[in-house]
Amino acid sequence: xxxxxxxxxxxxxxxxxxxxxxxxxxxxxxxxxxxxxxxxxxxxxxxxxxxxxxxxxxxxxxxxxxxxxxxxxxxxxxxxxxxxxxxxxxxxxxxxxxxxxxxxxxxxxxxxxxxxxxxxxxxxxxxxxxxxxxxxxxxxxxxxxxxxxxxxxxxxxxxxxxxxxxxxxxxxxxxxxxxxxxxxxxxxxxxxxxxxxxxxxxxxxxxxxxxxxxxxxxxxxxxxxxxxxxxxxxxxxxxxxxxxxxxxxxxxxxxxxxxxxxxxxxxxxxxxxxxxxxxxxxxxxxxxxxxxxxxxxxxxxxxxxxxxx
Amino acid sequence: xxxxxxxxxxxxxxxxxxxxxxxxxxxxxxxxxxxxxxxxxxxxxxxxxxxxxxxxxxxxxxxxxxxxxxxxxxxxxxxxxxxxxxxxxxxxxxxxxxxxxxxxxxxxxxxxxxxxxxxxxxxxxxxxxxxxxxxxxxxxxxxxxxxxxxxxxxxxxxxxxxxxxxxxxxxxxxxxxxxxxxxxxxxxxxxxxxxxxxxxxxxxxxxxxxxxxxxxxxxxxxxxxxxxxxxxxxxxxxxxxxxxxxxxxxxxxxxxxxxxxxxxxxxxxxxxxxxxxxxxxxxxxxxxxxxxxxxxxxxxxxxxxxxxxxxxxxxxxxxxxxxxxxxxxxxxxxxxxxxxxxxxxxxxxxxxxxxxxxxxxxxxxxxxxxxxxxxxxxxxxxxxxxxxxxxxxxxxxxxxxxxxxxxxxxxxxxxxxxxxxxxxxxxxxxxxxxxxxxxxxxxxxxxxxxxxxxxxxxxxxxxxxxxxxxxxxxxxxxxxxxxxxxxxxxxxxxxxxxxxxxxxxxxxxxxxxxxxxxxxxxx
Numbered sequence: 001x002x003x004x005x006x007x008x009x010x011x012x013x014x015x016x017x018x019x020x021x022x023x024x025x026x027x028x029x030x031x032x033x034x035x036x037x038x039x040x041x042x043x044x045x046x047x048x049x050x051x052x053x054x055x056x057x058x059x060x061x062x063x064x065x066x067x068x069x070x071x072x073x074x075x076x077x078x079x080x081x082x083x084x085x086x087x088x089x090x091x092x093x094x095x096x097x098x099x100x101x102x103x104x105x106x107x108x109x110x111x112x113x114x115x116x117x118x119x120x121x122x123x124x125x126x127x128x129x130x131x132x133x134x135x136x137x138x139x140x141x142x143x144x145x146x147x148x149x150x151x152x153x154x155x156x157x158x159x160x161x162x163x164x165x166x167x168x169x170x171x172x173x174x175x176x177x178x179x180x181x182x183x184x185x186x187x188x189x190x191x192x193x194x195x196x197x198x199x200x201x202x203x204x205x206x207x208x209x210x211x212x213x214x215x216x217x218x219x220x221x222x223x224x225x226x227x228x229x230x231x232x233x234x235x236x237x238x239x240x241x242x243x244x245x246x247x248x249x250x251x252x253x254x255x256x257x258x259x260x261x262x263x264x265x266x267x268x269x270x271x272x273x274x275x276x277x278x279x280x281x282x283x284x285x286x287x288x289x290x291x292x293x294x295x296x297x298x299x300x301x302x303x304x305x306x307x308x309x
Numbered sequence: 310x311x312x313x314x315x316x317x318x319x320x321x322x323x324x325x326x327x328x329x330x331x332x333x334x335x336x337x338x339x340x341x342x343x344x345x346x347x348x349x350x351x352x353x354x355x356x357x358x359x360x361x362x363x364x365x366x367x368x369x370x371x372x373x374x375x376x377x378x379x380x381x382x383x384x385x386x387x388x389x390x391x392x393x394x395x396x397x398x399x400x401x402x403x404x405x406x407x408x409x410x411x412x413x414x415x416x417x418x419x420x421x422x423x424x425x426x427x428x429x430x431x432x433x434x435x436x437x438x439x440x441x442x443x444x445x446x447x448x449x450x451x452x453x454x455x456x457x458x459x460x461x462x463x464x465x466x467x468x469x470x471x472x473x474x475x476x477x478x479x480x481x482x483x484x485x486x487x488x489x490x491x492x493x494x495x496x497x498x499x500x501x502x503x504x505x506x507x508x509x510x511x512x513x514x515x516x517x518x519x520x521x522x523x524x525x526x527x528x529x530x531x532x533x534x535x536x537x538x539x540x541x542x543x544x545x546x547x548x549x550x551x552x553x554x555x556x557x558x559x560x561x562x563x564x565x566x567x568x569x570x571x572x573x574x575x576x577x578x579x580x581x582x583x584x585x586x587x588x589x590x591x592x593x594x595x596x597x598x599x600x601x602x603x604x605x606x607x608x609x610x611x612x613x614x615x616x617x618x619x620x621x622x623x624x625x626x627x628x629x630x631x632x633x634x635x636x637x638x639x640x641x642x643x644x645x646x647x648x649x650x651x652x653x654x655x656x657x658x659x660x661x662x663x664x665x666x667x668x669x670x671x672x673x674x675x676x677x678x679x680x681x682x683x684x685x686x687x688x689x690x691x692x693x694x695x696x697x698x699x700x701x702x703x704x705x706x707x708x709x710x711x712x713x714x715x716x717x718x719x720x721x722x723x724x725x726x727x728x729x730x731x732x733x734x735x736x737x738x739x740x741x742x743x744x745x746x747x748x749x750x751x752x753x754x755x756x757x758x759x760x761x762x763x764x765x766x767x768x769x770x771x772x773x774x775x776x777x778x779x780x781x782x783x784x785x786x787x788x789x790x791x792x793x794x795x796x797x798x799x800x801x802x803x804x805x806x807x808x809x810x811x812x813x814x815x816x817x818x819x820x821x822x823x824x825x826x827x828x829x830x831x832x
Contacts, residue, residue: 166423166434173413173424180411183375184425184474185396298414 004135010256011139015148016214018252020045020206020223022151024230025237025244026158027202031077033162033239034195035175035299039095040080041203042227043102044073048207050106053118053218062122062212066147066205073204074197076102081196085189088303099227107220118216122147122209145213147205154202158241171195175297178304188304203227225275232278238295251277324387326351326482326513327372327403332381334367341367342378343537349482349513354504356516356528356545359557361752364537365517366408369484372515373405374398385482404475405484410467412459418442419455422474438477445476449506450499464491464612465499472503483507484515489523490780491612494815501527519557520783521550533557558755569770571790574603575638577774578624578743583633585616585623593619595798596633601743601774606765608789608806609778611818616798617778618660621747624776625657626650638742651680654742658732658749660778662725666732669721673713674702676720677735705734710760726757733764744768747778762788782814796820 024041031038038044048069056065076098083094127141162168173181174191182188210222229251237243251274258270327349334342341364349355357365370376372383374392383390385401392398398405412421419435422442430437439455446452451469459467468488475483489497504514504527518524524531525545533540533556540556555561578601587593593616601607609617622628624635626647635643637653651657659665667676678687678698686697702716711730713723720731729749736744746765750758765788769775779785785792786806793803794817802823804813817823 164433166429166431169416169420169424169434172416173420176413176415177411180413181424183395183411185394185399186425295415 008135008138010253010260012143013256014249014253015140016144016252017255018248018250019145019147019151020209020214020226021230021233021251022155022244022248023147023206023209024203024227025233025248026151026155026241027199027206028230028234029199029237029239029241029244030158030162030171030195030202031199032234032300033175033297034171034192035178035297035302035304036081036084036192036196037091037095037301038077038080038098038196038199039092039231040076040098040102040227041230042223042225043099044076044200044203045102045207045210045223045227045230046106046221047076047102048073048204049211049222050110050207050218051204052208053113053211054109056118056120056212057113057116060120062120065212066122066208069204069208070201071204073200073202073207075200077197077200077203078193080200081193084303085192085196088305091301091303103221110218110220113218114220116218118212118218121216122213124213145209147209147213152245155241155245162241172297175299178299179306182304182306192304203230206230229274229278232282235296236281239297240295323351325349325384326386327515328382328384329368329372330382330384332368332371332378332383334364334371334376334378340537342371344381345534345537345539347532347539349515351481351511351513352508353529354508354514354516354527356518356524356531357534358518358521358524358531358553359534360519360754362536362754363534363557365534366486368534369405369486369515369517372398373403373484399478399480402479402481403484404472404478404480404482406468406471406475406486406488408486408490410471412467412470414460415458417456417458418453418462418470421459421470422455422477426478441477442473445473449476450503464614465493465496468492468500481511482513482515484517486517487519488516489518489520493612493818494782494811495819497523521553521557524553525550535559568766568788571605571769573605573790574772576600577603577638578776579634579636579639580624581634581636583620583623583635584631585619585628586631587616587619593798594623597795597798597800598633599793599800599803601776603742603772603774604769605790606769606775606777606788607803608785608792609776609795610782610785610792610814611780611795613780615795617747617795619798620795621657621660621745621778624745625655625659654740656736656741656744656773658729658736658744658746660747660751662728662732663721667720667728670719672717673706673711673720673723673731674698674716676731677702677705680735681739701738705731705738709734709764726753729753729757729761733761737764737768740771741768741773744773744775745778746775748780749777750779750781750784782811786811786814794818794823 024045028038028041051072052065052069055068056062080094080098083089084091122145124143124145131137131141162171170181170186171191174186174188178188207223211218215222233244233247233251237247254274254277258273261270325348329345329347332342332345333340345364345368347368359365367376371378372392374394374397383392390401392401413424417435419439419442423429423434423438426438442455451473453466453469453473459470468491472483488500492500507514516528528545530542531545531548531553532542533553535557581598583594583597584592585594597620599607609620611617619628623630626645630643634641637650637655642650642653663669668679678701681687682693687694699716706713706716709730711734712727720728723731744765749761749765753761765775765777777785777789789806791803792806792809792814794801794814796818797820801817801821804823
């Protein structure tokens with residue numbers, strides 16, 4: 001294999017593999033910008049993956065499958081929002097529970113479908129015209145699903161919403177200083193619910209992508225820890241939707257390489273790579289504390305109670 | 310008791326801007342407001358004077374919709390209203406500048422002002438608000454840059470943002486809760502000018518304070534509260550400091566301490582070119598040097614957030630120093646543990662007395678021996694010696710006048726003043742060499758304040774070196790022998806207390822430099 005085609009295929013596959021990471025991270029960024037940590041991403045993704053597979057297999061429509069995946073992610077996130085915002089439960093414990101629950105439930109429901117390939121999958125596109133550009137064409141405009149492009153556009157739109165609109169000011173204020181937002185008439189509870197549920201919708205789609213497009217089949221635990229990478233990516237991206245693009249691409253590349261390099265290195269070692277880098281990234285962001293810590297939403301992880309000052 | 314009530318309710322033809330009638334509010338265990346009546350007319354500054362805990366802030370939180378009164382009526386511009394939330398209050402033209410600002414620090418000034426503001430466009434609301442903000446700043450003399458991030462602003466500038474936030478929402482009534490506590494004397498004068506301008510435009514201003522001088526300077530009428538009740542309302546021009554103090558405290562107040570002449574001994578604490586970072590990793594102290602001698606009190610003045618907290622923490626071993634040296638009686642103790650410092654005779658009266666001064670769930674007697682619980686006579690062979698602890702605690706409670714139901718009562722149930730007495734009893738036992746006291750009288754009533762100040766003076770007379778960090782300039786002027794002023798992590802100058810004027814210190818608090826004398830020459 002020559003050098004150019006190796007790079008082209010790596011970039012192309014990294015982009016494809018980065019899709020679920022990007023969608024999940026964008027959702028988690030919104031939840032955390034509003035001040036709620038949701039460690040249940042892994043659970044929401046696997047539920048989305050199962051739902052998308054089951055619906056697509058039964059009805060034959062990957063679009064409907066993905067829609068249902070979004071819904072199931074949203075419902076799971078709604079439970080998290082209820083526990084953490086309304087009941088003010090510990091966000092970390094609730095999120096961990098959601099992940100365990102999602103993995104367990106998807107495993108249970110998916111028993112009958114285990115290992116089955118999907119009959120109708122999300123089509124891979126070749127963008128007319130653009131795909132014929134040398135090098136860039138096959139890198140970016142061939143063999144991608146529509147979710148790659150929606151995800152990229154979504155990242156830009158979500159950045160604009162967060163930093164250039166009235167809603168964005170409200171969301172960020174709720175995550176930084178809910179008491180202030182409350183005093184100025186912002187409904188803190190509503191903003192947090194919306195952001196957490198929105199995060200769940202995106203995580204559900206991210207999971208669904210895995211089972212109807214990337215590996216069109218159902219296997220138990222097929223998210224393989226991607227939800228945890230999403231949590232790390234959210235920090236790595238400094239809660240910025242645009243930076244999430246680079247982060248998702250980088251980790252997509254790592255995932256992909258861990259398959260590609262199997263011939264040269266022990267597969268167990270390679271499988272560790274994304275997680276190893278997640279630790280490296282978190283450690284690095286800990287050391288560069290001045291830059292990163294200032295960007296973390298100040299009220300992250302703290303339930304809001306009116307009147308407590 | 311003073312029984313002069315002026316014009317309640319108003320007899321002027323224009324209805325009062327705000328009338329609070331017979332307001333009562335109970336919290337578990339206390340009546341915070343007991344049938345309080347308060348009136349604000351257009352174009353006046355009405356001061357609400359009282360000690361901490363007198364119920365001033367509670368009353369204003371009721372007016373601003375943060376609390377609901379148990380009984381009583383609220384009238385705004387002649388109409389009876391029901392204020393259920395700050396949103397209702399804003400709609401009625403009431404704005405409040407809280408003592409602890411309600412600002413989103415990482416956001417820009419414009420974003421803070423745009424938050425929740427009705428009538429802002431969906432896209433780029435900050436840009437739309439910036440224009441309006443500039444107009445208002447001009448009109449009222451409140452200069453502030455809409456593009457700056459709030460965390461970069463000084464406390465005085467942040468306060469301007471809060472006032473602008475209220476004005477842009479059409480506030481006719483502005484409530485200012487202890488507004489000068491974060492300002493230099495000069496900045497306070499600027500604020501008073503702004504208030505005069507607002508007054509002239511027909512706004513009504515409620516000015517909450519416990520400082521007599523500034524209330525007399527700024528207010529038209531003064532309502533004094535004590536223990537949840539209104540003592541009386543007087544015209545500022547008809548009253549004086551002594552009368553106000555009597556109304557506020559309920560007895561004659563002595564304004565002066567008897568203080569012996571300072572006789573500084575050897576240098577007990579010496580700080581050389583200290584560099585320390587804050588929690589965000591930015592420099593909090595940049596080359597701080599000073600010395601404190603036995604038998605003297607060195608006051609550290611300055612507006613909060615200029616490095617005082619980090620200074621106290623590094624001196625007590627709670628925060629690492631990146632450069633520089635700390636010497637305790639000539640011994641290098643830089644970056645040593647808090648326990649070693651404590652063992653060497655360094656006493657610490659921390660800023661946050663409940664969070665850092667006591668273990669709230671432990672009993673009074675356990676809290677009293679916390680520093681020495683691991684040593685004889687309180688501990689022997691790993692077991693606590695109950696009788697020794699009890700005897701020590703009993704003595705301390707009597708000596709320091711700690712009012713507690715029993716020695717076994719959890720410390721968190723004591724009042725603020727008694728918690729502070731407990732902390733001082735623990736820290737001052739066993740003859741400390743250096744006493745580091747951070748805001749020791751903050752939020753205490755007059756009785757406790759007097760006692761704590763006397764205790765610090767006694768330590769000085771007994772030969773301890775006292776470092777007193779306080780935002781209360783009067784306290785520093787009264788107690789300290791020398792005054793060091795901090796600004797943005799540096800010491801602007803050290804002056805002898807007798808020679809310093811308030812203006813001079815105010816200028817240094819705003820960043821003007823004076824020659825630093827590192828060593829104490831005494832007075």
